[in-house]
Amino acid sequence: MLLTLLAGFFAMTFGVSALPAHAKEGPVEGQTFVIATDTTFAPFEFRDSSGEMTGIDMDMIREIARREGFNVDIRALGFDAALQAVTSGQADGVIAGMSITDPRKEVFDFSDPYFDSGIQMAVKADDTSITSYQDLKGKTVVAKTGAEGLAFAQSIADQYGFTVKALDKADTMYSEVAAGNAAAVFDDYPVLAYGINQGNGLKIVTEKEQGSSYGFAVLKGQNPELLQAFNDGLASMRADGSYQDTLDRYLQAPNSGESSQSFWGLLTQSMPALLKGLLLTLGATALSLVFASLLGVAFGFCKVSGSKILGALASVYVDIFRGTPLLVQAFFFYFGVPAALDIKMSVLTAGVITLSLNAGAYMTEIVRGGIQSVDTGQMEAARSLGLNWMQSMRKIVVPQAIKIMTPSFINQFVITLKDTSLLAVLGFAELTYQGQQIIARNFRSFEIWLIVGAMYFIVIFALTKLSNRIDRRINK
Incomplete structure (x- = not known):
């Protein structure tokens, strides 16, 4: 019951779109579809300063839903996780700047193309040694996992003699180049342009390579009415000019100003989203424990x-x-179990199940070790007084074992709280996830991770002191 109430609270906190007031009647009217998306692929999907998902893809799917009369429940999971969510039945469709390719057509049914992409290469802004692919010989470049930029980089790697490393987030790729760990990054041109405009410290050095088209996708043979509704809504947006307005709003957007903010200004603006993530972290930790x-x-x-x-x-x-x-367990419960049992499971439920079962295994050993640490003579003395096994455990052994186990329980509490950060890969909007979303918008990784780390430290330090005080009271 408590899990259900918290799930409802977090759903309200992070938002589900409402039924449009003047919706078009059709086969999808009034239905709610779960739409999976990436977490950091600006300007197509990212979180704004208020923590809401925004971008070209987000505005487009919401406007199409409004016109066609259905609801959307947006799940920001990350690109690979979004695709798994659709194939496992956790989501009805995916819109994530996804290139339409022949291999993907074997798994997904695609909508009409809504954007024609292209690949460019960028290097560190002050790097004058790399101006073409020929300059990459013997170097390492980065590209996004599953994206068109990765496929293109791999296709020319042998020809130009460089190594390709795949990473799962745009901000991580740009940080690799800015830090000098990679010589260049290959990415979709609007994503690179947006990042440079926001001050990611890079510059574009090549012309745009011909790319493929982006499409909305559903699992092959599933949800044909949703796919048709998307195509109808897209055609409607193109006809009245709102489609082009959406593109212009993001592709020609000026700098948001966040990259030039002072540290305290950044802290003030980021704190609401980070506190929201901290609340979810503490709630999930408490339930799991x-x-x-x-x-x-x-x-x-x-x-x-x-x-x-x-x-x-x-x-x-x-x-x-x-x-x-733990990460394998999280994927198993969020993607594997729903696919096998043909059910849907919220990320909160999957996260709590994962953390509970994982921490429970360690607590089993803590309990076993604590009980076995009590001198065996205590049990023998209790039995000699006429107490049965259960009475002996409850009145004699367990009270002594609790004193022994308390420090280990406190340590496991801290470990479980930190383990919640691993669930960010599922789109679990805890503290680490919120930090990733802010960095994806303003590319100020040093300051944001410093703030996130400080928040973890303050909370864990305070809870450890409180736990130690309780421990002293129990064991005095």
Whole structure:
């Protein structure tokens, strides 16, 4: 019940579009479709200073939904995760500056093209040594995972003798070049132009290479009425000029001014979104620890119960969740389970399940270790007084074990709070995710990560001090 209430709160916090007042009647009228998108692909999708998803793709899908009479629930997941969301049934469609290619046509049905792209190369603004592809020999370049820029860079890498490294976010790529870790970046020309306009410290040094077209996509053979509604809405926008107005609003947009703000101005503007992310981080951590504690106590007692079956069951649980990476577990519960069971699962639910099961495995060992650390003579003395096993555990052993376990529980609390940051790859809008979104807009990675790190430190420091105080009271 608590999970459901929190899920509803976060849904209201991050917004779902409302049914348009004057919607067109049709097969999609009144329906709500989950639309997956990238997290950082400005000017097509990014978060504005208020934390709302905006950009060419976002304005377009919302306007088409308004005209065609359906609702959209936007899920900003990242490009690869967005595609997985559609193939696993977690989302109905994807719009993320996605190039229409033959391999993708085998998996997805595409709309009419809505943008013709092209690839350009950019280098550090003060770099005069690289002006063409020939200058890249022996160097490393970066491009975005799954994007057209990566495919183009890989297609000419052998010819010009350079190495290609794929990264999943535009701001990360630009930071690699600005820091000197990569010689150049290949990206879609409007994305590069927007980033340079926002002060990412790069410059374009090549002409635009012919690219492919972007399209809205649904899983092959699924949601044909949604695809048709998108095409109809797109045609309508082109006919009345609103399509071109949308492009002009972002492709010709002036600098937002954020890149020239003072540190304190940036802090003030970013704090609402960061506090929203911190709230989600703390909420998810608290929920996860409640369930993890229950799991830890249950399986911990199984391990010390003396039953071979219960002990083996607990050991299998612990081995699985301590022996696999947390990120793999998150992908499994968010993409794998819904695809296998044909259900939809919110990112909050998947995140809490992942953190609970992972932390529960470690808490199982904490409980087992705490109980077994109590001198065996305590149990023997209790049994000699006529107490049964459960009474002995409850009245004699467990109270002593709790004192032993408390420091380890505090440490696991801190670890779980920090582990929430890994769920940013699912579009889980916690503190780290919010930091990524702000950087994608203003490219001030040093200052934003400094602020995010300071917020984590302050919260963890305060909670650790509070926990240690409680520990001293328990163990005095």
